Amino acid sequence: MQTSKNKEKISFNNTVSETLLINLYFRAKENELKNPILKDEFSGEVVKKIDYDFSKFDKSKLSRVGTIIRAKFFDDELLKLNNENLVIVQVGAGLDTRPLRLENSFKNAYFYDLDLPDVINLRDNLIPKAKNNFYLSTSMLETAWMDELKSKHENAKFIFILEGVSMYFCQDDLKEFFINLASRFNGLIMADFMNKFAAYKFDNKHHDAMKHIKNAKFKFGIDDESEILAWDERIQFVKKGVMFDMHRKRWGLLGNIVRLFKRVRYSCVMYVFKIN
Known part of the structure; x- marks a missing residue:
């Protein structure tokens, strides 16, 4: 059994980065179930290496x-694609294990995990790399990494995934980011967005997981994909998935009650946009 002395001490330069531990822990716990929605045999091993009180999220x-x-949702959307000449970029990758989960299905694809330097260092210490898996240690708002990837994979189809990222950026920064991608790449942007009620009016103190993370505030939400499409004509809507409409049995009684309220039902929606 691994003792706390052998575990990785966690500290971040940005309080928002701590939220990556929530995603990691929930994937690990899900994989312990007999019939998990998501099979992830890797996250549990990462959790064991970290000195952190994950138990505070057990009631979330x-x-x-x-x-x-x-x-x-994002795994499934990726699996629908032809993996020839495909470059998958996880923006704000945290400790996500998607490259490991999907490497057998994308043997010819390239995976890039982008995050701030302290997060990438942690990732490098804790998670083995999949085949053709590379790290980008930088802010997503910089453009040098975009130009570098464009020159390395000139004719590739790019898939950018922002999972649990958009709500922590202000509209101006996120708009500029989307426009920068659309002006350089052909491919898809997959991202989840909170609606304006969840992002602006719902106090983090009442959020079942975020109440345990200090100073990580939501900054942005949308009520419709048209708000994103208005940013640039090169951004086109492909599809969306309403979180509360999926796997209804797993939400339990509380989840199926609160989803009756429209502003709760649409509090988080996953989108796929095409950029050309």
């Missing part, structure tokens, strides 16, 4: 289901 039942559904 709705967030746990939502986090797993979101990850499953």
Whole structure:
């Protein structure tokens, strides 16, 4: 059994980065179930290496289901693609294990995990790399990494995944980021967005998971994909998935009651956009 002395001490330069531990823990717990929504045999091993009180999230039942559904949605959308000449970029990758989960299905694809330097260092210490898996240690708002990837994979189809990321950026920064991608790449952007009620009016103190993370505030939400499409004509809507409409049995009684309220039902929606 691994003792706390052998575990990795966690500290982040940005309080938002701590939220990556929520996603990691929920994936690990999900994989312990007999019939998990998402099969992830890797996250549990990572949790064991970290010196952190994950138990504070054990009662965050709705967030746990939502986090797993979101990850499953993006995995499934990727698996629908032809993996020839494909470059998959996880923006704000945290400790996500998607490259390991999907490497057997994407043997010819390249995976890039982008996050801030302290997070990438942690990732490098804790998670083995999949084949053709590379790290980008930088802010997503910089453009040098975009130009570097464009020159390395000139004719590739790019898939950018923002999982649990958009709500922590202000609209101006996120708009500029989307426009920078659309002006350089052909491919898809997959991202989840909170609605304006969840992002602006719902106090984090009442959120079942976020109440345990200090100073990580939600900054942005949308009520409709048209708000994103208005940013640039090169961004086109492909599809969306309403989190509360998926895997209804797993939400339990509470989840199926609160989803009756429209502003709760659409509090988190996963989108796929095309950029050309």
